[in-house]
Amino acid sequence: MVKRRDFIKWAGASGIGFAAGAFDMLAMAEETSAAFVPVIPTNTGIKGNVVVIGGGMAGATAAKYLRYWGGTGVTVTLIERDATYASNIMSNLVLNGSRTMSSLQYGYGKLASSYGVKIVKGDVVAIDPVGRSVTLGSGTRYAYDRLVIAPGVDFDVLPGLETATAQAKVPHAWKAGPQTTTLRNMITAMPTNGSGVFVMTIPAKPYRCPPGPYERACVVADWLKRNRPGSKVIVLDANPEIIAEKHSFEEGFALHGIEYRPNTTVLSVDASTMTLDTNNGKVPGAVLNVIPPHRAGKVITANGLADADGKWTSVDVLSYEAKLAPGIHVIGDASATTQPKAGHIANQEAKVCADAILRMFSGRALDQAPVTNSACYSPITFETASWLTVTFAYDPVSKTMLPVPASAGEASARSKDNFEEMNKWFTALMGDTFA
Amino acid sequence: MKQGKIMRALVLALAVSPAFAQTTTTAPPSGRLLASNCFQCHGTNGSGGLERLAGESVSEIYNELKEMQRKSPPKMMDMHARGYTDAQIRLIADYLSKQR
Structure with missing residues (x-):
């Protein structure tokens, strides 16, 4: 009996050239994501007001899932300075000419239209952690019950x-x-x-x-x-x-x-x-x-939210709430955790954070056993790739996310199959983040 | 100095912020947060991506993940499946089977 998963694999590998294959897969993925119509629940009873700073992999995912899981009673405002997000993932393939920068742009239209996230274009100039508000360069102030900061990295x-x-x-x-x-x-x-x-x-x-x-x-x-x-x-x-x-x-x-x-x-x-x-x-x-060398994005370091080393923010990985700043959650590359700084795991950290905030809004205990995972494919040539994966599970003793040893591994050899899977992975990940 | 100032202010804020009241909210379905690890490659709610998972039967998802945990040499998904306990796999399978 041919299993569906295997059939899809064979169909994908059936002698189509690289360029055609990539386009076919993109078309296929778009159809798939077009078929997904989210319903924002109206009856969760959860109420709250969240401001998210930064619309990268972590911030966009958090904004989406706060609404998708929290429902219409949760107001989510995403503050981002750029009109689109340029994906770092796959951007090395611009260097060999196989992708263009314009193909790596992701807008915020779906977060607004499908999920009801309020998108605000602007730069945050001040955070008031006591009065719980952020102020933009324009002078506009946004109040919050919970603030999520996902600014990515800055460079020395x-x-x-x-x-x-x-x-x-x-x-x-x-x-x-x-x-x-x-x-x-x-x-x-x-x-x-x-x-x-x-x-x-x-x-x-x-x-x-x-x-x-x-x-x-x-x-x-x-x-x-x-x-x-x-x-x-x-x-x-x-x-x-x-x-x-x-x-x-x-x-x-x-x-x-x-x-x-x-x-x-x-x-x-x-x-x-x-x-x-x-x-x-x-x-x-x-x-x-x-x-x-890197450090957290400027909104962290300029607002006194970095650790003593001035680089990253330590967080409680059950909620990503900053250890020294109640009400402020830091996700993605800017937080100091045992997990790698990368887009795929940032997407999952965002979901743990969104789930935790929704539990806080409804007075429930946090999930005590979150699992995240890091996974990626790496091109080795223009047509072959390797892969790397590991899951992380919460360890109540050290209060950190620890790698699950049996789940950690890399590809035994680079292959064209891996390269094709990489394109599907990327399309799905970006869909889960922005659509 | 700035950090110290913010920290002092926060300690104050903590003391005065109201505790979150117990409300009549819907409990998050068990398995949802775990299963959201699948969404990265299989679409939000298992809706597509590399393969649609939403609506598959509990036994189909459970058995496939258990089989992957034993597969050698492991491909990426076989490796990933090894990251979950048996109880976690049951929760994931149960959640995905109920999605449409």
């Missing part, structure tokens, strides 16, 4: 990268957007005689998307190998070893001839001579892609 300014000119010459492209396009253009401008060197740097953990930089090195090296043969890719990693999907990336680095230098930290950048100064000497390059 490395010596030599203080000016806009220097930043334009040495982009991080670690927040998908104009810098992603800039980096793509720098890669295509590398010399055709193969004399160019692409240097990228990885900060010490924690940073956003642990496998992401290694994935980027592979995708760029793969493109250069086929389009600028002879070019070199050097990875300078502040960490002592590859920190995610070690097996897959060691194979990928060997396949592409990537030079990997662990324990190498950038001390300063000279954009005029295109040279990095590191603890292991100077490294010049035709393209310098420096990913600086």
